Amino acid sequence: MIRSTHLPLMVTLATFVLAFALCGWQYPSMLSTRVVANLLTDNAFLGIVAVGMTFVILSGGIDLSVGSVIAFTGVFLAVILRDTSIHPLAAFVLVLLITTMFGAAMGAVIHFLEMPPFIVTLAGMFLARGAAYVLSTDSVPITHEFYDTLQDIYWKAPGGGRFRLIGGIMLLVFICGALVAHRTRFGQNVYAVGGGGPTARLMGVPLARTTVGIYAISGGLAGLAGIIFSLYTSAGYSLATVGVELDAIAAVVIGGTLLSGGYGFVAGTFFGILIMGLIQTYIVFDGTLSSWWTKIVIGALLFSFILLQKGLTWATITRKRTATGSAQQS
Amino acid sequence: QDLTIGFSQIGSESGWRAAETTVTKQEAEKRGIDLKFADAQQKQENQIKAIRSFIAQGVDAILLAPVVATGWDEVLEEAADAEIPVVLLDRTVDAPEDLYLTAVTSDLVHEGRVAGQWLVDEMAGEPCRIVELQGTTGSSPAIDRKQGFEEGIAGAEGLEIVRSQTGDFTRSQGKVVMESFLKAEGGENICALYAHNDDMAVGAIQAIKEAGLNPGEDIKIVAIDAVPDAHLAIANGEMNATIELTPNMAGPALDALEAYLADGTAPAKWIQTESKLFTAADDNAAIYEEKKNLGY
Amino acid sequence: MTTPQAPLLHASGISKFFPGAVALDEVELKLYPGEVHALLGENGAGKSTLIKCLTGAYRRDGGTITLDGEDIDAKSTAESQELGIGTVYQEVNLLPNLTVAENLFMGRQPTRLGLVNRRQMNTQAREALLGYGLDLDPGEPLNSFSVAVQQVVAIARAVALSGKVLILDEPTASLDRDEVDLLFGVIRQLKDSGLSIVFITHFLDQVFEISDRATVLRNGRVVGERLLADVTQHDVVTLMLGRQLEATVQDRKAGKPGALLLEINDLAKRGMIEPFSMNLHRGEVVGLAGLLGSGRTETANLLFGAVQADHGKMLIDGREARIANPRDAVAQGFAMCPEDRKTHGIVGDLSVRDNIILALQARQGWMRPIPRAKVHEIAEHYVKALDIRLASLDMPIRLLSGGNQQKALLARWLATEPDVLILDEPTRGIDVGAHAEIIALIERLRENGMALLVASSELEELVAYSTRVVVLRDRHQVRELTGDEITADNIVHAIAAEPEKGAA
Amino acid sequence: MPATTPSLFKRITPQLLILAVVIGLNFLVFPDFFDVSFRNGRLFGNLVDVFNRGAPVALLCIGMTLVIATKGIDLSVGAVMAIAGATAASLVTDGYGWGTALLGALATGALCGFWNGFLVAVLRIQPIVATLVLMVAGRGIAQLITEGTILTFNNEGLIRLGAGTFMGIPTPIVIWLALGTLATIGVRRTALGMLIESIGVNEASSRLAGINSRVLLICVYLASGLCAALAGVIVAADIKGADANNAGLWLELDAILAVVIGGNSLLGGRFSIVASLIGALIIQSVNSVILLSGMPPEFNLVIKALLILAILVIQSPRVAHLIYMLRASGPERLPERQRPSVQEPKEDAL
Numbered sequence A: 001m002i003r004s005t006h007l008p009l010m011v012t013l014a015t016f017v018l019a020f021a022l023c024g025w026q027y028p029s030m031l032s033t034r035v036v037a038n039l040l041t042d043n044a045f046l047g048i049v050a051v052g053m054t055f056v057i058l059s060g061g062i063d064l065s066v067g068s069v070i071a072f073t074g075v076f077l078a079v080i081l082r083d084t085s086i087h088p089l090a091a092f093v094l095v096l097l098i099t100t101m102f103g104a105a106m107g108a109v110i111h112f113l114e115m116p117p118f119i120v121t122l123a124g125m126f127l128a129r130g131a132a133y134v135l136s137t138d139s140v141p142i143t144h145e146f147y148d149t150l151q152d153i154y155w156k157a158p159g160g161g162r163f164r165l166i167g168g169i170m171l172l173v174f175i176c177g178a179l180v181a182h183r184t185r186f187g188q189n190v191y192a193v194g195g196g197g198p199t200a201r202l203m204g205v206p207l208a209r210t211t212v213g214i215y216a217i218s219g220g221l222a223g224l225a226g227i228i229f230s231l232y233t234s235a236g237y238s239l240a241t242v243g244v245e246l247d248a249i250a251a252v253v254i255g256g257t258l259l260s261g262g263y264g265f266v267a268g269t270f271f272g273i274l275i276m277g278l279i280q281t282y283i284v285f286d287g288t289l290s291s292w293w294t295k296i297v298i299g300a301l302l303f304s305f306i307l308l309q310k311g312l313t314w315a316t317i318t319r320k321r322t323a324t325g326s327a328q329q330s
Numbered sequence B: 001q002d003l004t005i006g007f008s009q010i011g012s013e014s015g016w017r018a019a020e021t022t023v024t025k026q027e028a029e030k031r032g033i034d035l036k037f038a039d040a041q042q043k044q045e046n047q048i049k050a051i052r053s054f055i056a057q058g059v060d061a062i063l064l065a066p067v068v069a070t071g072w073d074e075v076l077e078e079a080a081d082a083e084i085p086v087v088l089l090d091r092t093v094d095a096p097e098d099l100y101l102t103a104v105t106s107d108l109v110h111e112g113r114v115a116g117q118w119l120v121d122e123m124a125g126e127p128c129r130i131v132e133l134q135g136t137t138g139s140s141p142a143i144d145r146k147q148g149f150e151e152g153i154a155g156a157e158g159l160e161i162v163r164s165q166t167g168d169f170t171r172s173q174g175k176v177v178m179e180s181f182l183k184a185e186g187g188e189n190i191c192a193l194y195a196h197n198d199d200m201a202v203g204a205i206q207a208i209k210e211a212g213l214n215p216g217e218d219i220k221i222v223a224i225d226a227v228p229d230a231h232l233a234i235a236n237g238e239m240n241a242t243i244e245l246t247p248n249m250a251g252p253a254l255d256a257l258e259a260y261l262a263d264g265t266a267p268a269k270w271i272q273t274e275s276k277l278f279t280a281a282d283d284n285a286a287i288y289e290e291k292k293n294l295g296y
Numbered sequence C: 001m002t003t004p005q006a007p008l009l010h011a012s013g014i015s016k017f018f019p020g021a022v023a024l025d026e027v028e029l030k031l032y033p034g035e036v037h038a039l040l041g042e043n044g045a046g047k048s049t050l051i052k053c054l055t056g057a058y059r060r061d062g063g064t065i066t067l068d069g070e071d072i073d074a075k076s077t078a079e080s081q082e083l084g085i086g087t088v089y090q091e092v093n094l095l096p097n098l099t100v101a102e103n104l105f106m107g108r109q110p111t112r113l114g115l116v117n118r119r120q121m122n123t124q125a126r127e128a129l130l131g132y133g134l135d136l137d138p139g140e141p142l143n144s145f146s147v148a149v150q151q152v153v154a155i156a157r158a159v160a161l162s163g164k165v166l167i168l169d170e171p172t173a174s175l176d177r178d179e180v181d182l183l184f185g186v187i188r189q190l191k192d193s194g195l196s197i198v199f200i201t202h203f204l205d206q207v208f209e210i211s212d213r214a215t216v217l218r219n220g221r222v223v224g225e226r227l228l229a230d231v232t233q234h235d236v237v238t239l240m241l242g243r244q245l246e247a248t249v250q251d252r253k254a255g256k257p258g259a260l261l262l263e264i265n266d267l268a269k270r271g272m273i274e275p276f277s278m279n280l281h282r283g284e285v286v287g288l289a290g291l292l293g294s295g296r297t298e299t300a301n302l303l304f305g306a307v308q309a310d311h312g313k314m315l316i317d318g319r320e321a322r323i324a325n326p327r328d329a330v331a332q333g334f335a336m337c338p339e340d341r342k343t344h345g346i347v348g349d350l351s352v353r354d355n356i357i358l359a360l361q362a363r364q365g366w367m368r369p370i371p372r373a374k375v376h377e378i379a380e381h382y383v384k385a386l387d388i389r390l391a392s393l394d395m396p397i398r399l400l401s402g403g404n405q406q407k408a409l410l411a412r413w414l415a416t417e418p419d420v421l422i423l424d425e426p427t428r429g430i431d432v433g434a435h436a437e438i439i440a441l442i443e444r445l446r447e448n449g450m451a452l453l454v455a456s457s458e459l460e461e462l463v464a465y466s467t468r469v470v471v472l473r474d475r476h477q478v479r480e481l482t483g484d485e486i487t488a489d490n491i492v493h494a495i496a497a498e499p500e501k502g503a504a
Numbered sequence D: 001m002p003a004t005t006p007s008l009f010k011r012i013t014p015q016l017l018i019l020a021v022v023i024g025l026n027f028l029v030f031p032d033f034f035d036v037s038f039r040n041g042r043l044f045g046n047l048v049d050v051f052n053r054g055a056p057v058a059l060l061c062i063g064m065t066l067v068i069a070t071k072g073i074d075l076s077v078g079a080v081m082a083i084a085g086a087t088a089a090s091l092v093t094d095g096y097g098w099g100t101a102l103l104g105a106l107a108t109g110a111l112c113g114f115w116n117g118f119l120v121a122v123l124r125i126q127p128i129v130a131t132l133v134l135m136v137a138g139r140g141i142a143q144l145i146t147e148g149t150i151l152t153f154n155n156e157g158l159i160r161l162g163a164g165t166f167m168g169i170p171t172p173i174v175i176w177l178a179l180g181t182l183a184t185i186g187v188r189r190t191a192l193g194m195l196i197e198s199i200g201v202n203e204a205s206s207r208l209a210g211i212n213s214r215v216l217l218i219c220v221y222l223a224s225g226l227c228a229a230l231a232g233v234i235v236a237a238d239i240k241g242a243d244a245n246n247a248g249l250w251l252e253l254d255a256i257l258a259v260v261i262g263g264n265s266l267l268g269g270r271f272s273i274v275a276s277l278i279g280a281l282i283i284q285s286v287n288s289v290i291l292l293s294g295m296p297p298e299f300n301l302v303i304k305a306l307l308i309l310a311i312l313v314i315q316s317p318r319v320a321h322l323i324y325m326l327r328a329s330g331p332e333r334l335p336e337r338q339r340p341s342v343q344e345p346k347e348d349a350l
């Protein structure tokens, strides 16, 4: 059943479809399976990290550390696979543990020391990237046959598009994320915290557990995104993914989640990611923009999406005001 | 025939980079090539995305200035599958050689070595305390130019790097860090400055002047890139040497590409550009005039 | 009912200190099984604080609590919920972004295979709310419903959580008589099933109607525990205030209205309020009556420019006035105390002093700061005049008790010496003493020539101070009562007349 | 207002203490830290550098403090710096005087600030997203002006703003001290400060109280844009060139950090510009420790992160409350910084 609350989601979806159609109209080769496959593959790590970011933002927080955590994960994996003989899977588990703990620690600081997430995760951002530098400033290639095996898993669609494993993992993460957010008690608690901390506490929502959990998820998913990114580039590089946190935040916001917390959908973030990817693809297809115009156009498109969303939200609120009378009394 | 070539550029983080973009566009125009330009804003993932989009678009060839050496295998394979030749600009990658047509680059380590050797020659046996302004921590020019310089001064007695800190390749950080060097070591105790690029050197020159010292005399300055402002500084006697990194990588690259696309002549795997040393002996004022409109 | 066995819940020696204030001082509360226990006291007496200490929302600084003879020490509201104590805290404490069902089942959602079963949750929620006379779609977000509905949801949630004890902190403040009756029905049922209920309200009628026993607090101390069957309202009030409450309602019709001040012609906003016309004279109190959701608040907001009218006009002293926002209204000599003081009234983190001065300063503009001495003088004056209880003028206003916040807001507007004062539910959550004071104040202001427009759901109160009453139904102006017509009965009639199917 | 002086001092005591500690650290790693000499017509020394190099962040955090007090945030200041620097540089290279260039830069800064304010106050876009737009696009605009190059200039007047001296003191120091004083007086001698705090705490209430929150919000972002423009001009003048790509890069984060270290809540409300300025000095002192310590640069970020974390933890309301509790319970009031929650969440859960 489609409810008014699902409207932002519908809007995002509609925006994506419309934008894709327009792009395809201008550059017919954009309607190929290649482009679709690229959208999934190239945005896999961003998508995964954006799922974590969705949880954080739903709870009214923000996590600036994710970009650095991705870089750290990559460097850590590369260094550990270079210097030891441990199997990549074990390394994955190890690094996921580390990043999850890292996220949890930030959540704990945020909750128990009552410090604003913006600042705590900013310090986390410095720390994670600093740790990556300390591990290695050089870009370290990963050469392990297990990596090759994973990279060779793909389905080649007619038309040349390659649907790779990492795109699939992203979809899986989105599905799991949506389930956790909308169908578990934890997910409900996240929305509750986003709706208002003190009120949620009075309603018996375990604030400490939820806050720590949220940032642990974000940290863990950033770790997973780091693994995906290392699969994507077969290397660990401490300068990688600078500013990805802002991309993730933008994707979440374009996906219809309110930065103030409490409202939004994991699925919306998925379309947010696709829209961002589409913007980039379009700019490359166009290929005439100079470096600076690229930035300006990205900013302008970001602005127009926000504006579109704002307009639609505003329109629905007005409609609702006129439509619902004092319908509640019986 | 009408060629369409995609060019994945790192970004426009420095004047040199901007000049490379300008020159590439000029070279393409000269040859009547339709150049699709994609700026990756210093992000590898954006470059990979751009290459994939180029492939989807079906361009005839791809120019790639890789932001980092690793991580290109997968996407280069896709390009190879689609039979699109890829030419690397100004940096090579850690990938099997058959995945790209050729690489047009200078040798970063060599540049550092030239700078080191220049300083060794210049000091002629005198001891010298050197301070170093590194590039962005972790970037390959920073790593390679540091290594090359260290190799260059390795044999010389009395030459030692006493302080080394990152100036992020920028003018203002170059100035800030140089200020702290001057205070931490004492300006009169520093004999030479090696900067990983000219921008930082130009910033450092100002710091030295503000400290009441004469750049180029009290403190010898050698840097890399040979951007117009460096020539100007050398002409003014405020800087001693710079090693050129030509922004014209596209010229040789496009030549090789055209030859390859015309009749399949495979070029050499590595086309090295010259790392020319410029000192006060050259006519820097003239070179400045020549270069200043290249978009540096 | 006479005192039965041992108390179900026994709190003794409960103390709570706030920096600069002793909120509770060795308070004792005995709650017997199957009784409704009223907790009474002035604003700021410590009722809400006691509730919070009992339920783990605050950590108490001293005292013991036993439930069923066992010591309990809830460290969080979640723990007290597990112990079987369900609570409705003062002001609606639900999450506006969640659906009604989600609010109702927060923390105890029905699950299947570890996943929340939304369908079952919605069905159960619908059924549960039907028991309170609410037939609504529980899948809609809570904030699409009126305060009254939200209050009922909060009560339903607390009831469902209360295995042993149900605590209601001013649950009826924003309820209509009908809903109150429904609530009382539920309370009686629960009581019969052996639950103990703590009930806090400032409506003494309701106290006597439903409660068996009362504990009275004053300044954080227990001043008495009474079986309500043994005492009169008068006794209780005297106990609460520590003094007699002088009779307030004098012969109000004495003063006659002054010059015409405000003419409202067909002011309307589509979807909010139908065309509304009214004249307002100096020295006149016009009451706005109506059921919940009848549009009183909207009318007030419209006049004050908080929402912009899209139709009609307003004349002030015969000249047409354009009021596009509250700033214009303030400039024209309007003032308004909003209904929801928490979100639209107080500026929580600012000091009481700044809050009082805010409107005056805003009107003067930022260029002309009011001198400190003057600020102090004004603040002191109103604190004294309105008897605002506070530790210091510099404390953040959010730390004041609800009733005192309301008075501070009144002070903010009185400081601007307005011509027209709009009061939306001015006595909501205000204790009997202050209630009387506010009514007296309204009288005084009227006599001094101010024009007042008061929206209230308390008919007796409206009757007491209004010189005219406008009745609203379904966002329509349906009737105007003047002079001797103003009686509670007439108002009820006007509201209920022509029973065309209203709000459905 | 005379009565506020002691309370102002009380307010900034923690910041002053931390500043003293970090400066002490500087002294530890470099014993000559306090040496100040007069050389080449200017004050010369590490301490002077801290004040001089802290200028951009100090300027930014004046505006940022006001923005944050309204519960907003301005991510675009770094980009605005680049735009303003580029504007000034392109004006002087086009032959205009330095005064025109400065005015031009300030005007662009104001325009950028107005744009942000418009998005926030009129279109009601959340500040972080609203300013993200300019953060992304702004650098492109700056590069558009400089066409991607470092626009070098030789205008003595303009250069003096960044690298010159005023009675022996580096001009940036004079500028930020003057602007800081001016801003403090501007908000505290008028009712502006209270009105800004009011809309930061509860905008709905403030509007109903007759405050013109829309105009005030726009003004606050405008002020932030102006401060950023000034900082941009100084940074460009300092290196005699406008570096569109790097000027002010990530400086918005430093500015926000400075404001928070200054003890201002990101949730809006009570603010102190003086404390923010001390926060900026603290950050610059941390940078100075890193530079003077001679550690390899790969440790820079870790050191910075750990120092900042330590500072923030010491300052957290929770720890402040603990200290307050330890100092026994006089009838004093709580430290001012607290989450604005009606219920006072955990202050007594100790």
Ligand SMILES: Nc1ncnc2c1ncn2[C@@H]1O[C@H](COP(=O)(O)OP(=O)(O)OP(=O)(O)O)[C@@H](O)[C@H]1O
Binding pocket: C018, C019, C021, C022, C023, C041, C042, C043, C044, C045, C046, C047, C048, C049, C050, C090, C389, C390, C399, C400, C401, C402, C403, C404, C429, C431, D343, D344
């Ligand atoms: N967090 C706090 N810090 C300081 N003082 C507080 C705090 N919370 C409440 N108080 C003070 O404690 C006293 C009791 O407040 P409480 O809210 O319990 O009153 P109440 O009896 O519920 O009043 P009302 O009928 O108005 O709701 C008040 O004087 C109030 O100012």
Ligand SMILES: Nc1ncnc2c1ncn2[C@@H]1O[C@H](COP(=O)(O)OP(=O)(O)OP(=O)(O)O)[C@@H](O)[C@H]1O
Binding pocket: A320, A321, A325, A326, A327, C144, C145, C146, C147, C148, C290, C291, C292, C293, C294, C295, C296, C297, C298, C339, C457
């Ligand atoms: N912001 C809003 N958005 C949508 N609907 C609204 C809004 N504000 C009010 N309404 C609707 O308008 C109706 C009237 O509002 P309200 O209940 O405040 O009226 P009222 O007569 O003042 O009643 P009371 O003051 O007793 O609550 C409500 O049923 C509510 O659903």
Ligand SMILES: [Mg+2]
Binding pocket: C047, C048, C049, C090, C169, C401, C402
């Ligand atoms: Mg209360």
Ligand SMILES: [Mg+2]
Binding pocket: C296, C297, C298, C339, C424, C455
């Ligand atoms: Mg109302």
